Amino acid sequence: MKKIAIVGGGIGGLTTAIALQKEGFEVDIYEQASEMKAIGAGILLANNALQVFDRLGIANDLLSRGNKISKLYIAKPDLTPMNTTNLLAFEEKYGVNNITIHRADLQKVLLSNLGNARLHLQKRLHHFRENGQVTLQFEDGSEAMADLVLMADGMWSRGRNLLFGESQFRDPQQVCCRGVADFELPESMQNEFKELWGLGCRFGFGQINSKEVYWTAKMNIDRPIENYNRKVLLEIYKDFHPLVNQMIESTRMEMIHRTAIKDLTKLKTWHRGKVCLIGDAAHAMTPNMGQGASQSIEDALLISQCLKNYSTETAFSEFEKIRKRKVHKIVRTSWLLGRLGHVKTAFAERLRNGVMTLLPEAYNRGQVKFVFQLAEVSK
Numbered sequence: 001m002k003k004i005a006i007v008g009g010g011i012g013g014l015t016t017a018i019a020l021q022k023e024g025f026e027v028d029i030y031e032q033a034s035e036m037k038a039i040g041a042g043i044l045l046a047n048n049a050l051q052v053f054d055r056l057g058i059a060n061d062l063l064s065r066g067n068k069i070s071k072l073y074i075a076k077p078d079l080t081p082m083n084t085t086n087l088l089a090f091e092e093k094y095g096v097n098n099i100t101i102h103r104a105d106l107q108k109v110l111l112s113n114l115g116n117a118r119l120h121l122q123k124r125l126h127h128f129r130e131n132g133q134v135t136l137q138f139e140d141g142s143e144a145m146a147d148l149v150l151m152a153d154g155m156w157s158r159g160r161n162l163l164f165g166e167s168q169f170r171d172p173q174q175v176c177c178r179g180v181a182d183f184e185l186p187e188s189m190q191n192e193f194k195e196l197w198g199l200g201c202r203f204g205f206g207q208i209n210s211k212e213v214y215w216t217a218k219m220n221i222d223r224p225i226e227n228y229n230r231k232v233l234l235e236i237y238k239d240f241h242p243l244v245n246q247m248i249e250s251t252r253m254e255m256i257h258r259t260a261i262k263d264l265t266k267l268k269t270w271h272r273g274k275v276c277l278i279g280d281a282a283h284a285m286t287p288n289m290g291q292g293a294s295q296s297i298e299d300a301l302l303i304s305q306c307l308k309n310y311s312t313e314t315a316f317s318e319f320e321k322i323r324k325r326k327v328h329k330i331v332r333t334s335w336l337l338g339r340l341g342h343v344k345t346a347f348a349e350r351l352r353n354g355v356m357t358l359l360p361e362a363y364n365r366g367q368v369k370f371v372f373q374l375a376e377v378s379k
């Protein structure tokens with residue numbers, strides 16, 4: 001059986017390791033961090049991700065630590081709904097839910113299901129060379145060999161740069177602050193994820209467990225990113241529904257994370273020789289659809305199926321062909337959603353809100369149907 005190296009122990013790398021070792025591959029994960037600390041608050045995992053986890057036998061564990069989300073809402077700052085998507089039909093069809101979960105809980109579940117896969121910490125990829133097999137060279141001077149390598153080292157992937165040179169990114173000039181508040185939403189909101197759209201800013205939130213709420217505040221950048229502290233956020237969102245300020249106030253400062261939003265310009269190809277990119281390294285997207293991790297998780301299942309069924313070269317080509325069809329559409333839609341969510345004039349805001357209110361739920365369900373449908377390998 002082939003020996004596979006995965007560079008990067010994030011959500012994509014760990015899920016891929018679980019999927020590959022279940023297929024009987026020998027798997028080593030090389031992660032640059034010296035310990036596995038989950039950063040970045042909570043996360044929304046969509047039905048497509050849960051379908052993958054269901055096949056890997058860990059969906060119930062995740063659901064028991066997270067919270068079921070059955071309705072997505074886009075609303076005005078005062079909570080007046082503009083656009084809703086009921087997810088019940090998809091829950092029935094696929095037998096799994098969308099969930100919100102603390103990133104630390106997601107990571108715990110992934111780490112405890114690695115099976116035979118070995119995780120090596122403090123292994124920061126420096127270089128690699130192909131010589132029949134692939135030799136990875138790490139910054140500490142050590143080396144490791146594998147039959148093939150999956151680069152799951154995220155948006156700023158060193159592996160991608162080594163394969164294809166410097167990458168290009170698109171910059172919408174937006175920032176995303178994320179937090180976990182010690183907070184309980186009213187009963188009627190506990191299984192919904194809401195996003196309130198204002199002028200140049202949005203605020204999304206959902207309960208992640210019985211005592212915590214995950215929120216995201218996305219804004220057009222108008223100051224250095226490190227200056228988006230609690231006081232600034234309270235000022236920006238002061239005219240939003242009082243719940244918003246209550247959530248921000250209930251969040252410890254160290255639980256607020258800031259990220260400048262970017263996405264990766266489409267790559268011509270994701271693989272060369274015995275090395276292939278997966279997850280954000282291949283298709284990092286803006287966080288407007290809450291699909292980045294879910295797409296990495298889909299990659300995990302498909303690459304394991306492809307490697308089980310085909311030679312390495314065919315597996316990489318099939319994987320790329322099948323996944324690109326879906327993921328590029330999601331990258332595009334996510335980008336456009338970000339533009340729409342951050343209009344800069346009151347006139348554009350009124351126009352946008354009018355359109356959002358008129359969109360029928362059947363339209364939303366059509367979009368979601370495409371996103372939730374997993375691609376399979378034809379055997």
Ligand SMILES: Cc1cc2nc3c(=O)[nH]c(=O)nc-3n(C[C@H](O)[C@H](O)[C@H](O)COP(=O)(O)OP(=O)(O)OC[C@H]3O[C@@H](n4cnc5c(N)ncnc54)[C@H](O)[C@@H]3O)c2cc1C
Nearest residue numbers: 008010011012032044124125153154279280290292293294
């Ligand atoms: C603000 C924000 C909110 C988001 N919200 C959601 C959401 O709600 N739902 C959703 O599905 N997605 C969301 N995402 C996207 C999601 O976080 C990413 O798509 C996902 O984490 C990608 O997983 P990955 O494993 O490909 O990369 P990463 O999670 O970035 O993991 C890469 C790993 O590689 C390691 N690494 C990096 N370089 C090296 C090296 N040279 N050598 C060895 N190891 C290395 C890193 O330490 C890291 O552990 C959000 C993103 C942002 C920015």
